[in-house]
Amino acid sequence: MSAISKRFPGVVALDGVDFEVSGGEIVALVGENGAGKSTLMKILAGIHRADSGEIRLDGTPAALHNPQDAARLGIGVIHQELEVIDTLDVAGNVFLGHEPLRAGPLRLLDRRRMRDGARQALARIGANIGPDTPLRALSTAERQFVAIARALSMNVRLLVLDEPTSSLTSSDAERLFGVLRDLQSSGTAIVYISHRLGEVEELADRASVLRDGKNAGTLQRGEITRDRLVRLMVGRAVDSEPSRKPLSLGPTVLQVDRLRTERFPMAEVSFTVHKGEILGIAGLTGSGRSEVVEAICGVGPRLAGQLFLDAKPIAIGSPRDAIRHGICLVPEDRRRCGVVAAMSVRENVTLPGVAAYARYGLISRAAEVAAVRHTTAPMMVKAASLENPVSTLSGGNQQKVALAKWLALRPRVIVFDEPTQGVDVRAKVEIHRLIRGLADDGAAVVMISSDIEEIVTETDRVAVMHDGRITGILPRADISRESIMHLAVA
Amino acid sequence: MTQKEIVVLLLLVVLCGVVAAASPQFLSGANIQNVARLVGTYGIFSIGVGIVIMTGGIDLSVGSICALLGVLLSMMLVEWGWSAGVALVAVIALGAGLGAVHGLLISRMRLQPFIVTLCGLLLYRGAARYLADDSTKGFGTGEGFEWLRTLAAGSIGGVPMPFVILCVVAALAWVLVHRSVYGRHLFASGHNEEAARYSGVNTRGVIAVAYVISGTLAAVSAVIIAFYTNSISPASHGNFYELYAIAAAVVGGCSLRGGEGTILGIVVGTALLQVLRNLVNLLDIPSSLDFAVMGAVILIGAIADQVFSQRSRRPENIEAARH
Numbered sequence: 001m002s003a004i005s006k007r008f009p010g011v012v013a014l015d016g017v018d019f020e021v022s023g024g025e026i027v028a029l030v031g032e033n034g035a036g037k038s039t040l041m042k043i044l045a046g047i048h049r050a051d052s053g054e055i056r057l058d059g060t061p062a063a064l065h066n067p068q069d070a071a072r073l074g075i076g077v078i079h080q081e082l083e084v085i086d087t088l089d090v091a092g093n094v095f096l097g098h099e100p101l102r103a104g105p106l107r108l109l110d111r112r113r114m115r116d117g118a119r120q121a122l123a124r125i126g127a128n129i130g131p132d133t134p135l136r137a138l139s140t141a142e143r144q145f146v147a148i149a150r151a152l153s154m155n156v157r158l159l160v161l162d163e164p165t166s167s168l169t170s171s172d173a174e175r176l177f178g179v180l181r182d183l184q185s186s187g188t189a190i191v192y193i194s195h196r197l198g199e200v201e202e203l204a205d206r207a208s209v210l211r212d213g214k215n216a217g218t219l220q221r222g223e224i225t226r227d228r229l230v231r232l233m234v235g236r237a238v239d240s241e242p243s244r245k246p247l248s249l250g251p252t253v254l255q256v257d258r259l260r261t262e263r264f265p266m267a268e269v270s271f272t273v274h275k276g277e278i279l280g281i282a283g284l285t286g287s288g289r290s291e292v293v294e295a296i297c298g299v300g301p302r303l304a305g306q307l308f309l310d311a312k313p314i315a316i317g318s319p320r321d322a323i324r325h326g327i328c329l330v331p332e333d334r335r336r337c338g339v340v341a342a343m344s345v346r347e348n349v350t351l352p353g354v355a356a357y358a359r360y361g362l363i364s365r366a367a368e369v370a371a372v373r374h375t376t377a378p379m380m381v382k383a384a385s386l387e388n389p390v391s392t393l394s395g396g397n398q399q400k401v402a403l404a405k406w407l408a409l410r411p412r413v414i415v416f417d418e419p420t421q422g423v424d425v426r427a428k429v430e431i432h433r434l435i436r437g438l439a440d441d442g443a444a445v446v447m448i449s450s451d452i453e454e455i456v457t458e459t460d461r462v463a464v465m466h467d468g469r470i471t472g473i474l475p476r477a478d479i480s481r482e483s484i485m486h487l488a489v490a
Numbered sequence: 491m492t493q494k495e496i497v498v499l500l501l502l503v504v505l506c507g508v509v510a511a512a513s514p515q516f517l518s519g520a521n522i523q524n525v526a527r528l529v530g531t532y533g534i535f536s537i538g539v540g541i542v543i544m545t546g547g548i549d550l551s552v553g554s555i556c557a558l559l560g561v562l563l564s565m566m567l568v569e570w571g572w573s574a575g576v577a578l579v580a581v582i583a584l585g586a587g588l589g590a591v592h593g594l595l596i597s598r599m600r601l602q603p604f605i606v607t608l609c610g611l612l613l614y615r616g617a618a619r620y621l622a623d624d625s626t627k628g629f630g631t632g633e634g635f636e637w638l639r640t641l642a643a644g645s646i647g648g649v650p651m652p653f654v655i656l657c658v659v660a661a662l663a664w665v666l667v668h669r670s671v672y673g674r675h676l677f678a679s680g681h682n683e684e685a686a687r688y689s690g691v692n693t694r695g696v697i698a699v700a701y702v703i704s705g706t707l708a709a710v711s712a713v714i715i716a717f718y719t720n721s722i723s724p725a726s727h728g729n730f731y732e733l734y735a736i737a738a739a740v741v742g743g744c745s746l747r748g749g750e751g752t753i754l755g756i757v758v759g760t761a762l763l764q765v766l767r768n769l770v771n772l773l774d775i776p777s778s779l780d781f782a783v784m785g786a787v788i789l790i791g792a793i794a795d796q797v798f799s800q801r802s803r804r805p806e807n808i809e810a811a812r813h
């Protein structure tokens with residue numbers, strides 16, 4: 001792939017990226033969240049089309065217009081979210097989309113060939129899974145193997161794996177590496193995307209680093225070390241950020257004690273949030289950040305652990321419980337969880353506390369409108385009218401609405417999950433100012449972000465997570481892109 | 491009034507004009523009373539079903555609830571000799587109770603509304619036939635509960651009681667749905683249950699209450715219909731009523747995806763359907779075509795609505811609307 005560029009509305013995802021891989025080679029593709037790895041691989045898989053640039057396969061230009069083209073050319077991509085179907089059995093999944101048919105006009109499935117083919121493909125990667133086993137009975141690693149078997153049954157010559165180990169245990173990961181090495185020795189080209197730099201060191205013949213949609217450098221086997229990778233990913237000399245004054249912490253508002261979530265049942269998370277501070281939670285996608293805050297805010301399940309508000313234990317089993325204690329969440333998925341897009345700005349802003357403007361259960365429109373004007377005036381929510389549906393607003397203004405709805409409740413603890421994802425630069429600055437304003441007014445603020453820049457510039461302390469655990473909490477003076485990255489890839 | 495309410499109301503006026511022009515009988519006192527009685531009767535349970543549809547659910551059980559409660563009402567009054575007041579309270583409490591069961595199964599156990607209320611449709615129909623021994627029930631000479639009959643099937647100053655009751659129910663429902671905290675939570679849960687939950691709305695409670703309302707209003711209708719027909723054959727009494735209700739709600743602007751609809755729209759939708767039936771009747775169209783005419787008109791309406799709303803959803807029109 002040479003000089004690949006791709007723009008999405010508002011962002012340049014890839015800017016003249018070169019990438020190559022030969023048969024029998026494992027190339028790791030690494031970079032921060034949003035560096036362009038997935039976009040590059042989606043172009044290779046025929047899901048996106050590059051705006052410019054060229055893809056050559058064995059020296060001839062390849063036209064990849066859709067996933068079928070990629071499959072025909074022997075390119076198999078295994079995405080992070082495995083594309084397997086739970087209700088089908090193993091054979092059905094292996095041959096999904098290219099089922100062998102029996103002769104005859106009825107185009108019936110050839111179950112026997114499917115079963116035999118699935119068994120062969122699984123045997124080739126040393127996975128002992130019966131072709132009739134339903135997918136939902138399999139572990140995550142076994143599903144991973146089924147996905148690989150599927151790629152093999154399509155005779156792939158280039159296999160791309162996106163974060164294949166993110167939900168595997170280390171022994172399952174070892175099994176997977178064995179399979180990949182076997183495929184490598186049989187001449188398959190492998191592209192391996194991972195945030196786990198230890199795996200990259202262990203497995204890759206070459207590591208190609210992307211940063212902000214551009215090539216940041218390539219390391220050959222032997223040169224690949226965690227430090228060098230991190231430096232290429234971050235792209236700055238060590239400690240280039242000005243060191244900041246340590247912040248004197250206010251009293252503890254929220255204490256999280258040995259919290260465990262369903263996603264990482266073995267990992268315990270403990271931390272405190274203080275009055276007037278912004279605690280950042282950094283970590284790569286899938287490190288368990290959202291799960292932790294969702295458990296705190298009552299929207300997600302909590303396996304164990306105790307929460308203390310002002311040193312008093314509190315029980316939270318639903319968002320309502322959390323809100324009653326003044327713990328509010330501005331969730332990551334704005335359109336699904338943050339706002340009711342079809343309802344007006346007014347109705348969204350007053351949704352959590354509409355009872356405050358009601359008497360005998362009947363809402364006073366005048367009181368409601370006055371309250372909404374009061375909350376939204378300093379936020380510059382650009383709705384021509386407060387009666388417009390939220391769906392007509394820009395992403396930044398939708399996010400302000402998702403935030404504004406909590407303001408009237410005067411939250412003690414307010415949690416932001418990716419507060420500026422998909423918003424433009426101006427709105428980003430305004431949202432940062434609003435968040436800082438909340439902290440200055442005495443709220444304890446928690447902010448999850450995948451944007452390291454945002455974590456570095458906007459937070460007072462940073463808890464870094466990896467695989468469901470907090471690998472370190474950095475005081476203000478120690479916050480830098482490098483220190484965060486080191487903890488995040490632990 | 492919303493745009494949809496105005497369109498449906500205009501449609502109703504035009505339809506009434508057409509029918510009146512085609513058949514002078516339409517405007518006769520007796521016919522108007524008859525149509526008003528039917529609009530009242532069907533409108534009451536349609537409002538209940540409409541509120542359920544606003545949550546994004548569906549209630550298929552109202553017709554069978556009418557049959558079961560009709561049979562029970564007759565048995566209470568005629569066979570068991572209950573006083574009219576006790577029987578009325580018992581029937582309405584039963585309707586609310588069945589609605590509560592639906593609501594709990596749907597909101598607590600996360601069963602699908604279609605399945606729960608479909609099972610209700612089958613169960614209550616079977617129960618009605620079994621209790622009545624599959625024979626027609628009636629109210630005999632009606633001694634001892636005259637006031638209840640008058641309340642359900644009489645009229646005040648020429649206005650049929652069902653229509654009066656509908657007006658009261660619709661006014662209460664309008665306040666509940668369009669002016670109360672519950673109503674706000676109802677629309678939020680219907681549009682986006684997840685976001686409503688994240689905002690601290692008790693979405694399960696909101697949804698369960700909608701089914702209780704639907705069951706209660708079905709019980710009110712059951713009393714009216716029982717006295718209106720005066721004989722209850724358990725196998726056919728109330729057949730298809732749930733479909734009338736769904737049709738009225740949809741014609742009146744409710745979306746089966748939830749979160750949309752108005753009480754006025756549901757009432758006007760009910761009226762539209764009843765005038766259509768009246769048209770079939772008055773214009774000597776074979777009554778076997780009754781359903782076909784309704785189906786065709788609703789389908790044409792749905793297609794027109796889709797074409798219209800797709801046009802207004804185009805980007806350039808949204809831009810235009812913003813300026």
